[in-house]
Amino acid sequence: MITVSVQKLAKVFVEIADTLVDEFDLIDYMHMLTERVAELTEAAAAGMVLADHHGRLEFIAGSDENVTLVELFQLQNEEGPCLEAFHTGEPVFNVDLGEAGARWPRFAPRAAAAGFRSVHAFPMRLRRQVIGALNVFGGRAGQDFGNDDVAIMQSLADVATIGLLQERAVTRSEALTEQLQGALNSRITIEQAKGAVAQARGISVDDAFTAIRGYARRNNRRLTEVAHAIVTDPDTLQQILTP
Secondary structure, X not given: XXXXXXXXXXXXXHHHHOOOXXXXXXXXXXXXXXXXXXXXXXXXXXXXXXXXXXXXEEEEEEOOHHHHHHHHHHHHOOOOHHHHHHHHOOOEEEEEHHHOOOOOOOHHHHXXXXXXXXXXXXXXXXXXXXEEEEEEEEOOOOOOOOXXXXXXXXXXXXXXXXXXXXXXXXXXXXXXXXXXXXXXXXXXXXXXXXHHHHHXXXXXXXXXXXXXXXXXXXXXXXXXXXHHHHHHOHHHHHHHHOO
């Protein structure tokens, strides 16, 4: 349920639409999007999947590590709300995971075991083109979406899609696919960097990601660039570890 002020909601829409900036960082943008979705809906977590150049869905960003594992499980088992939203182009909402065993026999029990009570998914679409989906996981009872909530969430997903498509319209039409494929490849490096920082600092993977992103922003560097440096350059890892 979305309970934030109109001013806060408007600010989030502007932030999500703002992709036409110098040095646009696709990975950072997608993580920001999942975080804002979780904040707006007071959900336990939010995740995003995008289609690669073959049309297969791949996990790209999540608001925390718990949802990352559930999203990966969903894609590996080829069932769940994001796949439904992606293939139908329509939102999936207010699904009680405790009662969704018949609908998603593998995914529903796994998501419930991770502490989630409900799930919603919204296609990232522009007209007939669907490039991915947003998942929203509720952690407690009473987090059902009303009609207005569904409309707002779908609008948010649509604005994000338009922003991504528009950001690439200055080049060739196939640039979107190329950029998204690059982002999917970069996620592997980011996961490796998160693991390296988490192990070296003795912190959670989520805190490690926060440290990496903070370092990238303070030093005006791309998130993927910093992640690659952490994996390949011990000096960069040491800089991240130094308070």
